[in-house]
Amino acid sequence: MRQYFHEASMENPLSKGTMKILEPIGISKARILNVESPNSLDIEPITKKLSFRFSDRLSLVLANCKTNNLIPHIAVAQVPQNAIAAGIASGRKYGIADWNAYEAYAYAFLKHVTVDSGFNEADFEVANEPDTTGMAWMFAEKLGNSSRRAMAEYLKIYAAWSNAANKLTKEHPELKIRLGGPAMTTFSFGGFGTINWAEEFLKGVAAQNSRIDFFSFHYYGNVQPLVGMPYFGRYPTITELSEFLHSKLNELGLADVPIMFSEWGPSFETRNIPKALINGNNIGASWVARFVLDAAENNIDEGALLTFFDHKAANAEGVLENLWGWPSLLHSDTQTPKAIYNVATMLNRLPDHRVSTVPVRQDSIGVIASSDSSKVGVLVFNQNWDFINVQELAPTEQARIILKNLPFSASKVNVTKSVISETQANPYFIYLNNNLNKWQTLEAKSLRSTRMRPISLANGTVTIPDADLPPSSVTLWEITPAE
Structure with missing residues (x-):
C-alpha cells in the first residue's frame, strides 16, 4: 500500500x-x-x-x-x-x-x-x-x-x-x-x-x-x-x-x-x-x-x-x-x-506483514492491520463522502479493537493512538480558523501520537478501550510489548 x-x-x-x-x-x-x-x-x-x-x-x-x-x-x-x-x-x-x-x-x-x-x-x-x-x-x-x-x-x-x-x-x-x-x-x-x-x-x-x-x-x-x-x-x-x-x-x-x-x-x-x-x-x-x-x-x-x-x-x-x-x-x-x-x-x-481483520469493511468503516515480531498496527478509517452533492454521509462511529494471537510475548502492552480528523493532523483547519489557541493549532498542524496506559492481557487477548471515529477520519493504533 x-x-x-x-x-x-x-x-x-x-x-x-x-x-x-x-x-x-x-x-x-x-x-x-x-x-x-x-x-x-x-x-x-x-x-x-x-x-x-x-x-x-x-x-x-x-x-x-x-x-x-x-x-x-x-x-x-x-x-x-x-x-x-x-x-x-x-x-x-x-x-x-x-x-x-x-x-x-x-x-x-x-x-x-x-x-x-x-x-x-x-x-x-x-x-x-x-x-x-x-x-x-x-x-x-x-x-x-x-x-x-x-x-x-x-x-x-x-x-x-x-x-x-x-x-x-x-x-x-x-x-x-x-x-x-x-x-x-x-x-x-x-x-x-x-x-x-x-x-x-x-x-x-x-x-x-x-x-x-x-x-x-x-x-x-x-x-x-x-x-x-x-x-x-x-x-x-x-x-x-x-x-x-x-x-x-x-x-x-x-x-x-x-x-x-x-x-x-x-x-x-x-x-x-x-x-x-x-x-x-x-x-x-x-x-x-x-x-x-x-x-x-x-x-x-x-x-x-x-x-x-x-x-x-x-x-x-x-x-x-x-x-x-x-x-x-x-x-x-x-x-x-x-x-x-x-x-x-x-x-x-x-x-510489513498484513494480518486478517473482522471486518475489513463495514458500511463507512474500513480496517488495515499488520504485524511483525515486535509490533501490531491497526488503521481504521471512517469514510463516506457524497461527491455529487458535496456532503458528509459518514456518521460518528465507535471502534473496539480486540487483538488475539499477538506475535510477541507480553503480559502488558503499550498503545499509542494517532488521529487525522477535521481538527487533528489537518492543516486546512488552521487555514479556516484564525482564532485557534496554541494547543488547537498544534493538534491540527501535524500528526501527533497519544500514549495510553499499559493494558494487561486477558487469556492472551488485548482489548483496547472504545474510541470514537469522527466522520472522515483515520485512526492508527500501534501496539508494542510493555516489558
Missing part, C-alpha cells in the same frame, strides 16, 4: 528541505511532464543530417532528480517536432511527416536522459491522457474523446518509442528502462466515445509486438467509486477496472505487466471550490485510506499522486494564496504536510 505514495509529479524543483520531509514516506520517483521542446529535432538542409537539442526545463528537472536521488518518470510524445510536422492549422504545426526521423528523435531523447545524463534507471510514459486532449498535437482538427482515429495514430507513436527503447537497451543492456502507457483517463473505459481505449491499446500493442513494461491510467475519486460505496456516474468501479485489465492482460499473454495509477487523487478538481477542497483536508485523507486498501486488494501495482505540493493563485484581492484543492502531499510552502501526507505517514508506521 505504501507504493502508491512513492511518486508524484514534479512541477517545480524540490529543495533539500522538501526532500527531507518527503523521504520518510519513501518517495523514490518523480513523474515529469511538459519537458519536450517542439524544436528538439533539426535537419541540416543539404546533408539531411539530424541533430538534437533538448529543452532547458528537461535539464533542470533531471539535475534536480540527480540531486535528490529520484528516478525520473517522464511523459513523452506530448508535442510535435516542428521540423517534421505534417502541416499547419490555425498557426500551429501538427502531426508527423517523417516517421523514421521521429523514431530517431525518440531514441535520442531516451539516450539523453539515460546514458548522457547518467540515469541507469528511468520510466518513460508515452503521452498523457491521449484519449482526451493529449493527442491534439497530431491533428489539424479537434477530435472527440476516445477517438478510433486518435488510437490508430497513438499506436504508431507508441511503436516508434518502443523501437527506440529496444534499440537503446540492446546497445546498453545495463540500463533499466521501462516504457509504458497510455496514461489514459477513466472516461475512455467505455463511458465516453466510441471505443474502449484500454482494450484497443492492449490489443494494438500485442499485435504490433511493442514492448509494454507497465499499463498506466488515471484514477480520481470524484468520478470513480471505491469498494462498497454508492455508484455514481457512468464510470467503472475500481473492482470492475481491475478485473477487466487483469483479464485482458492475461488473454493477451501480458499477465506480468504491472498496472499503474500514474495519476491519482480524491478529486481531479484543483481550484479552491468545495468539490476540490477535499484534496486538502481530512475528507480527502479518509478517502485516500480507503483508496489504498481497495487498490492493493485489486492488485494495482504502483501509483503516483498528482503533485508533490500545491500551486498558488491570486485571490479576489489579488493576493497569492495556497490552492488547497490540489491532490498533493505538501502545502505550496513546500514544508507543511497536508492531511494526505499524514495518511502516508500512518501507512509507514504499520508493520
Whole structure:
C-alpha cells in the first residue's frame, strides 16, 4: 500500500528541505511532464543530417532528480517536432511527416536522459491522457474523446518509442528502462466515445509486438467509486477496472505487466471550490485510506499522486494564496504536510506483514492491520463522502479493537493512538480558523501520537478501550510489548 505514495509529479524543483520531509514516506520517483521542446529535432538542409537539442526545463528537472536521488518518470510524445510536422492549422504545426526521423528523435531523447545524463534507471510514459486532449498535437482538427482515429495514430507513436527503447537497451543492456502507457483517463473505459481505449491499446500493442513494461491510467475519486460505496456516474468501479485489465492482460499473454495509477487523487478538481477542497483536508485523507486498501486488494501495482505540493493563485484581492484543492502531499510552502501526507505517514508506521481483520469493511468503516515480531498496527478509517452533492454521509462511529494471537510475548502492552480528523493532523483547519489557541493549532498542524496506559492481557487477548471515529477520519493504533 505504501507504493502508491512513492511518486508524484514534479512541477517545480524540490529543495533539500522538501526532500527531507518527503523521504520518510519513501518517495523514490518523480513523474515529469511538459519537458519536450517542439524544436528538439533539426535537419541540416543539404546533408539531411539530424541533430538534437533538448529543452532547458528537461535539464533542470533531471539535475534536480540527480540531486535528490529520484528516478525520473517522464511523459513523452506530448508535442510535435516542428521540423517534421505534417502541416499547419490555425498557426500551429501538427502531426508527423517523417516517421523514421521521429523514431530517431525518440531514441535520442531516451539516450539523453539515460546514458548522457547518467540515469541507469528511468520510466518513460508515452503521452498523457491521449484519449482526451493529449493527442491534439497530431491533428489539424479537434477530435472527440476516445477517438478510433486518435488510437490508430497513438499506436504508431507508441511503436516508434518502443523501437527506440529496444534499440537503446540492446546497445546498453545495463540500463533499466521501462516504457509504458497510455496514461489514459477513466472516461475512455467505455463511458465516453466510441471505443474502449484500454482494450484497443492492449490489443494494438500485442499485435504490433511493442514492448509494454507497465499499463498506466488515471484514477480520481470524484468520478470513480471505491469498494462498497454508492455508484455514481457512468464510470467503472475500481473492482470492475481491475478485473477487466487483469483479464485482458492475461488473454493477451501480458499477465506480468504491472498496472499503474500514474495519476491519482480524491478529486481531479484543483481550484479552491468545495468539490476540490477535499484534496486538502481530512475528507480527502479518509478517502485516500480507503483508496489504498481497495487498490492493493485489486492488485494495482504502483501509483503516483498528482503533485508533490500545491500551486498558488491570486485571490479576489489579488493576493497569492495556497490552492488547497490540489491532490498533493505538501502545502505550496513546500514544508507543511497536508492531511494526505499524514495518511502516508500512518501507512509507514504499520508493520510489513498484513494480518486478517473482522471486518475489513463495514458500511463507512474500513480496517488495515499488520504485524511483525515486535509490533501490531491497526488503521481504521471512517469514510463516506457524497461527491455529487458535496456532503458528509459518514456518521460518528465507535471502534473496539480486540487483538488475539499477538506475535510477541507480553503480559502488558503499550498503545499509542494517532488521529487525522477535521481538527487533528489537518492543516486546512488552521487555514479556516484564525482564532485557534496554541494547543488547537498544534493538534491540527501535524500528526501527533497519544500514549495510553499499559493494558494487561486477558487469556492472551488485548482489548483496547472504545474510541470514537469522527466522520472522515483515520485512526492508527500501534501496539508494542510493555516489558
